[in-house]
């Protein structure tokens with residue numbers, strides 16, 4: 450069979466956000482922070498967390514987002530050939546949340562693949578799905594990015610630089626192979642990783658290499674060298690955007706909307722400024738949700754579709770950088 454003309458269509462999306470609204474002032478009750486500091490440094494006004502009883506995992510939020518995406522696609526779970534699940538906060542250390550979601554969808558033996566590319570999960574997931582579809586290995590793929598960060602966040606002064614940033618939520622996308630000669634679907638993709646900087650954003654535990662000291666020192670808390678990640682993102686995101694544009698033979702003027710990862714409003718503003726991107730072309734929703742890691746881009750995409758900012762014919766640039774380090778840019782033309 451000739452798969453040359455097979456393109457990946459973003460058939461539908463869905464989102465589900467955790468139910469507990471946590472405003473910046475709420476956080477100030479538990480740690481030395483303030484609404485003013487959080488807004489000024491990050492653009493975040495609020496985030497949503499799961500209730501504290503520990504009963505909701507990433508696969509549960511992912512399930513709700515998936516149900517919406519599936520309904521909009523007109524698919525039943527049995528139509529799915531492959532699930533790709535992106536999360537850094539899985540329900541269990543193993544097995545992956547993709548398998549848990551597969552069962553919760555009522556499926557029998559549909560394959561499920563977990564990817565651990567954190568804030569770049571959508572970029573890696575979309576590219577992986579595109580490769581599966583173009584090669585004929587799968588025709589209908591469910592991508593889910595879901596995070597339940599809040600139970601592992603330190604709600605005390607020592608965790609304040611990390612805790613105030615993160616929110617819980619899920620975004621899902623139904624991705625389908627379609628035969629067409631048109632230049633649509635994934636036009637270009639550029640992915641990078643650099644393990645040299647793994648320690649600048651990490652959660653060392655649970656891990657296969659574990660010492661008594663690790664346990665004593667509580668290395669199950671996330672560590673982030675925020676300032677360095679910030680500087681790296683501001684440098685690398687325009688770089689990778691230009692790589693993706695060059696690979697596609699496009700200029701930034703050909704892009705209708707940029708949907709970047711939502712790590713910090715100031716990062717996205719700096720990227721916008723350095724690439725001369727007009728207002729209105731850069732989608733930001735961090736003020737509502739904080740940083741939802743693997744869920745941020747698919748949730749933003751779902752909102753952008755709802756707001757008709759992404760429509761048939763739109764050319765979208767997805768961008769993101771996070772733990773790994775991993776980063777990338779994907780250009781997708783909707784059809």
Ligand code: UT7
Pocket residue numbers: 481482483486487490491568609610611613650674675676677678679682711712713716740742770771772
């Ligand atoms: O999503 C994946 C990738 N992650 C990122 O992209 C995150 C990138 N980094 C950032 O977003 C920012 O670096 C942060 C928001 C994490 C921090 O903002 P910053 O402007 O880089 O602040 P900073 O770390 O340089 O800290 C400035 C001050 C420090 O106090 P001193 O040393 O100046 O007295 C911190 O202790 O702000 C203090 N601080 C806080 N103050 C109030 C740190 N966290 C807080 C807080 N509330 N939550």
